[in-house]
Amino acid sequence: MKILVIGPSWVGDMMMSQSLYRTLKAQYPHAQIDVMAPQWCRPLLAKMPEVNAAIPMPLGHGALAIGERRQLGISLRNHNYDQAIVLPNSFKSALIPFFAKIAKRTGWRGEMRYGLLNDIRTLDKTAFPLMVQRYVALAYDKHTIHNATDIPEPILWPKLAVKQQEVIDAANTFNIDTSRPIIGFCAGAEFGPAKRWPHYHYATLAEQLISEKGYQVLLFGSQKDHEAGEDIKQSLTDTAREHCINLAGKTSLEQAVNLIASCQAVITNDSGLMHVAAALDKPLVALYGPSSPDFTPPLSNKAEVIRLISGYHKVRKGDGESGYHQSLIDIQPKLVIEALARLQIGFD
Structure with missing residues (x-):
């Protein structure tokens, strides 16, 4: 057939x-x-x-x-x-x-x-x-x-196949030391700031993950997400900045997939890379604001969705500070740390 x-x-x-x-x-x-x-x-x-x-x-x-x-x-x-x-x-x-x-x-x-x-x-x-x-x-x-x-249960969720050598090659290309555990941030979103968790929240989280937990942070996304990645990175202390790599706009899609496969966990906005992380069976925390997870949630048993509002909200620039939606501003980094702990990836 x-x-x-x-x-x-x-x-x-x-x-x-x-x-x-x-x-x-x-x-x-x-x-x-x-x-x-x-x-x-x-x-x-x-x-x-x-x-x-x-x-x-x-x-x-x-x-x-x-x-x-x-x-x-x-x-x-x-x-x-x-x-x-x-x-x-x-x-x-x-x-x-x-x-x-x-x-x-x-x-x-x-x-x-x-x-x-x-x-x-x-x-x-x-x-x-x-x-x-x-x-x-x-x-x-x-x-x-x-x-x-x-539909017969269970629905077979997406499951990407990545070879270990592909992960090694991608890490070598960008001089990433995989001996230090990696957390991935997918900080971009297709419709701009209104669907993004604020860069200053990402920076606060990255600072804690790097300085207190011993992780390094990789920032993923397209070229149009590079500036948002720089906003995150430049908000870090000098010491933490050494362990944060902005890859947005620098990797091919294939390289991004291979590097996400090397992450211990992924923090992500409602984005395409969220679904990639889910298909790689990565523990992930998905941050939703005006868009709803009711139609296209991350298809994974290792996903924690954080959303503080209900229903669908029209995405408009200027709904909150710097174009961020107030519902995403309201998600404090502490909530993400708690979600990571529930995912049992080594947090106390």
Whole structure:
């Protein structure tokens, strides 16, 4: 059985999609699962044992480009896929399997995709409250899965495979002394300061972890998170600063994944790297403010979620000091230390 999955375009969504691949592989052990996704996803897909091949999606996130999608679909016809599963809900994401003439084309109805999909599902959001449930439901016959409680338990959570040599190579590249235990900070967030724990709280926590607990701190993120990392680092004492490395914007995604695998624990905002840390089975503390963990929580038994408000709150810059949301300002570093202690990683 050959299956083509049209994958998502965000780090967190791509991580959660692995639950679908694991579920398909459990049902069809000999299935060949190929995933079409943006080029940047390849490092993640390469660490998912269930995925046979990552097929680059050359078109931009917002491009309709019907002609180009038709050509991509035609180029896939000789792959002889038995089924396509389309994870994004957009009209354009269903075009390539249609042009590829894949016999069974599965997905949620989304943007009125009748005709493009012929195994179409109508989503009741209350019946499938978690994104991972919506992904995994597509692995089953639509007549057997009507709500999340119909999905066989347990759902197979994402689980990345990282080789020890990959960890060693990444550490050597950035001259990281792994003899000193590492705590990772994922201090960035896709929508800016309003979803970030304040840099001064991160700095207070880092100072305590380094000076009192004997850890070193690695700061992860993209180039746009580098400044936030510098704000954290420059808020430390000179002695503590020697054991804090700002890697935001300096690593590739693959290197970041490999280095997160070396961490004893991860402190993270609601971000894509949070889902990476969860899939690496790292003890993690996830800090939520206006965004809610109700739809896309970290999928891990080793995760502690800290959120001091309930419900969904619109993300607005200027809701708090320096653009930070007041609900995140209110999460004091002491709460994170207590959560780390509950995760039993050597804190008193």
